[in-house]
Amino acid sequence: GLTNVLGSLVSSYPVTGSFGRTAVNAQSGVCTPAGGLVTGVLVLLSLDYLTSVFCYIPKSALAAVIITAVAPLFDTRVFGTLWRVKRLDLLPLCVTFLFCFWEVQYGILAGTLVSVLILLRSVARPKMQVSEGPVLVLQLASGLQFPAVEALREAIITQALEVSPPRSAVLECSHVCGIDSTVVLGLEELLQDFHRRGVTLALVGLQVPVLRVLLSADLKGVQYFSTLEEAEKSLLQEPGTQPYNVGEDSVPEHKVALLKA
Known part of the structure; x- marks a missing residue:
């Protein structure tokens, strides 16, 4: 957040994080912020010396790497937990999941709206x-x-x-x-x-x-x-x-x- 605020003063690109990169770091045993420094150095070296060979990498291979890295982040057990604890909580979860196939931001927005409606319903209809x-x-x-x-x-x-x-x-x-x-x-x-x-x-x-x-x-x-x-x-x-x-x-x-x- 602070980086983006300061970067906006000099017209820099927004700094974001990648779920795939975070997942790879987690599975590699990275425990400190120093992992981000190592990753940044590797990215800079790759941009300088390996860009000429990137075009030969099939997109399917890149997709497989991302899917393999991100798949452990998807915990299917949460569906069973919500079904046992409170089934109504499955509604915003499913709405968010389905809308994310359209656009991630739309999925987050739809899930938030459904959660707000559920909250308003409980407030407007007290037991x-x-x-x-x-x-x-x-x-x-x-x-x-x-x-x-x-x-x-x-x-x-x-x-x-x-x-x-x-x-x-x-x-x-x-x-x-x-x-x-x-x-x-x-x-x-x-x-x-x-x-x-x-x-x-x-x-x-x-x-x-x-x-x-x-x-x-x-x-x-x-x-x-x-x-x-x-x-x-x-x-x-x-x-x-x-x-x-x-x-x-x-x-x-x-x-x-x-x-x-």
Whole structure:
């Protein structure tokens, strides 16, 4: 990288590496950067004294040398490993492999795009554990970011508000370590929907960064509890439990200290 940066100042050719040459060095037992120095000297000597005989070397022979050198770099066992561990990971691997027959850069680009799409799918469709009962409990198994707002909203509305009669819901957020403004807007719309139906949406297990964002957003009507049991008792109107409204005057003292830290 540094060589190419400095070389660009004097209009030199970009410096690159060859997979075939690297494979030959590895199979020859090269262990230090001095191998590159020896290779460079041999290349310079060949260019000076052997270029006249290069034209007699068949291209098939050169191809055989490259294939023989690079073949050990291709580990076929990775397919079996991915099949056993996570089969979805085979998709970017196969896409990259097939597109490389067209152009290497296209293969890398296609594999990267497929990997990004798989990542976005997992973020936009977070896994949720749903517990049925008088109070609907949804426990998020991963973080909550803006691509997941619509999926979360759809799941809660479908299972809590579109049933007859509508029922209160508890969103267990112990695995959520941060939220953004889009998530806050989605929660605000959900709270309004629940309020119009005469039921309650409560939050449980809020971590300090999430609580800090909710305090800054100044959402109206947000209730949260320390434990799931407290939330269920309160929503079922059992005596002895009171929710915390999201306001600094009602936040537990130990969390106030963390919020002000």
